[in-house]
Amino acid sequence: MLIEVQDITKTYIMGDSEVHALRGVSLGVEHGEYVAVMGPSGSGKSTLMHLIGCLDRPSTGHYTLDGTPVEDLDDVALSALRNRKISFVFQSFNLISQLSVAENVEVPLIYRGTPREEREQLAAQKLASVGLAHRRNHRPNELSGGECQRVAIARALVSDPDIVLADEPTGNLDTKTGEEVMAILAELNDSGTTIVMVTHDIVKAKHAKRLVQMSDGKIDRQLVGEEKDRIINQFEAMTAVPAA
Amino acid sequence: MQQSEHLRIGVRSILAHKLRSLLTTLGIIFGVAAVVSMLSIADGARREAVEQIRLLGTNNIRINHVELTGDLKELADAKGSSGLTHSDGSVLMRNLPNLTGVAPLRFVDEPVLFGNREATGRVVGTTADYSRVTDFKAARGRFISPLDVREGKRVAVIGAAAKAELFGYRNPIGRKIRIGDAWFTVVGLMESKTIREARASVIQLRDINTDIYTPITAVNSRFPAPDRKGGVSEIAVQVSDANQVETTSGIVKRILTRAHNGIEDFEIVVPAELLAQAQSTQRVFNVVMGAIAGISLLVGGIGIMNIMLTTVTERTKEIGVRRALGATEDSIMRQFLVETVLISVAGGLAGIVVGAVMARAINVFAGWETVISMYSATIAFGISGLVGVLFGLYPARRAAQMDPITALRFE
Numbered sequence: 001m002l003i004e005v006q007d008i009t010k011t012y013i014m015g016d017s018e019v020h021a022l023r024g025v026s027l028g029v030e031h032g033e034y035v036a037v038m039g040p041s042g043s044g045k046s047t048l049m050h051l052i053g054c055l056d057r058p059s060t061g062h063y064t065l066d067g068t069p070v071e072d073l074d075d076v077a078l079s080a081l082r083n084r085k086i087s088f089v090f091q092s093f094n095l096i097s098q099l100s101v102a103e104n105v106e107v108p109l110i111y112r113g114t115p116r117e118e119r120e121q122l123a124a125q126k127l128a129s130v131g132l133a134h135r136r137n138h139r140p141n142e143l144s145g146g147e148c149q150r151v152a153i154a155r156a157l158v159s160d161p162d163i164v165l166a167d168e169p170t171g172n173l174d175t176k177t178g179e180e181v182m183a184i185l186a187e188l189n190d191s192g193t194t195i196v197m198v199t200h201d202i203v204k205a206k207h208a209k210r211l212v213q214m215s216d217g218k219i220d221r222q223l224v225g226e227e228k229d230r231i232i233n234q235f236e237a238m239t240a241v242p243a244a
Numbered sequence: 245m246q247q248s249e250h251l252r253i254g255v256r257s258i259l260a261h262k263l264r265s266l267l268t269t270l271g272i273i274f275g276v277a278a279v280v281s282m283l284s285i286a287d288g289a290r291r292e293a294v295e296q297i298r299l300l301g302t303n304n305i306r307i308n309h310v311e312l313t314g315d316l317k318e319l320a321d322a323k324g325s326s327g328l329t330h331s332d333g334s335v336l337m338r339n340l341p342n343l344t345g346v347a348p349l350r351f352v353d354e355p356v357l358f359g360n361r362e363a364t365g366r367v368v369g370t371t372a373d374y375s376r377v378t379d380f381k382a383a384r385g386r387f388i389s390p391l392d393v394r395e396g397k398r399v400a401v402i403g404a405a406a407k408a409e410l411f412g413y414r415n416p417i418g419r420k421i422r423i424g425d426a427w428f429t430v431v432g433l434m435e436s437k438t439i440r441e442a443r444a445s446v447i448q449l450r451d452i453n454t455d456i457y458t459p460i461t462a463v464n465s466r467f468p469a470p471d472r473k474g475g476v477s478e479i480a481v482q483v484s485d486a487n488q489v490e491t492t493s494g495i496v497k498r499i500l501t502r503a504h505n506g507i508e509d510f511e512i513v514v515p516a517e518l519l520a521q522a523q524s525t526q527r528v529f530n531v532v533m534g535a536i537a538g539i540s541l542l543v544g545g546i547g548i549m550n551i552m553l554t555t556v557t558e559r560t561k562e563i564g565v566r567r568a569l570g571a572t573e574d575s576i577m578r579q580f581l582v583e584t585v586l587i588s589v590a591g592g593l594a595g596i597v598v599g600a601v602m603a604r605a606i607n608v609f610a611g612w613e614t615v616i617s618m619y620s621a622t623i624a625f626g627i628s629g630l631v632g633v634l635f636g637l638y639p640a641r642r643a644a645q646m647d648p649i650t651a652l653r654f655e
Contacts, residue, residue, distance in 0.1 A: 055568060055648045075573050083570025094565045094652065098256060110249050111570040155569070 003029035008061035021047040023217040036205035039214035087156035091168035095140040102136040108159040126154040146177030254583035269591030271544020280599025282533035283620035288613035300515040303486040347374035354424035365454025369463030385432030396461035404436035405453035545635035552639035564651030577644035584636025592628020
């Protein structure tokens, strides 16, 4: 088991009141899986994502990442874990505007201590694999949204992670570029990378092998195989715009 | 490894906001400039003082005659002391084996003329030893010889400025000048000594370049002082070892006090002690300038801290992204610290240049001697680095302790 979440809760203090973002979530993800986490806003899917991504620690419960218990790690160990095992793809791309495209892709390797030449080489390689080799010296603000997300994917892949965590990766993209990005993620999963994606759009989840539906800080149900495909197809048929 | 990346990012971030960075560094620039110019003025004053003291002779003691008045004068007359005399010199020479020379000087206020040109300097009657004791030599011709003194010859050795006044560009050697109502033959011309007017120090020197030296015996016979027979204005004493100057001056004082029957109608000047006095005057100036520099650096540091706090807020999202990609708190902290130190060190370097320019301007417009030393530049540079670290710590800590999730959500 790559990700093993056991009965996790997460409680925030917001002013005087407590916010229960997660109320006892258990989830296991195997190597090479593609899991889509769905649910309305406030359902706790982003919080779960942050916990899986080692950006946060659970209030109670256990989280084991690839055999390593995460709850008790200090900042240095947690940062190293993020750097080596996990990559993020964000809705708003989160590229660093002061850095060039190639330099953005290199950032994870800097914190790993990779020598400069090797860094540049790996970054160029990953940029080429997302079809952006010609844009390497541009600044993020000179790129389209789709291109930015492809740079972010290249940045996620450069560190050769075990898991890619995608948080609404197509939320800021138009349908066509969104589909391109989804295709890249599917391709990535085919080559063995574990993907956990948060989305509120069920259609985006069709490449996923498992669908996890959340509401109110809990997992409602998990769908796999034909059942999953059936529900997605139903939904797609309902919302499809009739061809003119 | 990461450090060079922090440097690269820092330089780029500073260049991305050129005007902001420049304004931020102004406080540091002026603070460091104040430090540099202060140290340069202090160094200049010290060098000036040292030079003047060298003119007096570092291993010299000067004994000046003091004209007593009123009751003290009556007391002195009663005790039979007539002030500093030629024989005091002989007494000192006999009693102190570590003296290598004693030269009495008698200043005479008589007009010195060559044709219709008049010299402004003083006539100084002295002995052949004077040249050696004060390390002041004849550039042309010769100084007064022991024979001149013994026979009371009417010869004169003139200073470089006195020569210019009397002779212009003509060769003075062998010519006759009139001192009072007597004729003296010029036999030598003294070397020219550079004398800066004392500005930042307490030492005041007469311009020895205008002096006209004659044998003391000739002066005494031509211009006698009936009430002070054998009296001199000053005695220059040379001690064999500069380290013994202070103790010797004490002994000189005791010997002379006894010789004068307890009357202190003389004063002892030790150039080395004057240096200490000059430095204590300088200290007041240093404290004032130091306070100015300190306040500038404090204000400059606060300015830098302020801007760095703004920068940290502006780059909240970047901090979140870097944390998500594996940056530790420590790494984020160092990134911002490096940037702050870069700004303040850049300000420090600029401040050294501004300080050097200020020192030069002070030199040109106020006429004070200023010296920019490697040492003061190093100190200024170190201070600017220190300010960067001190005032960078807080913003850098804030950046490091940001919650990555909150930072990522920041818009």
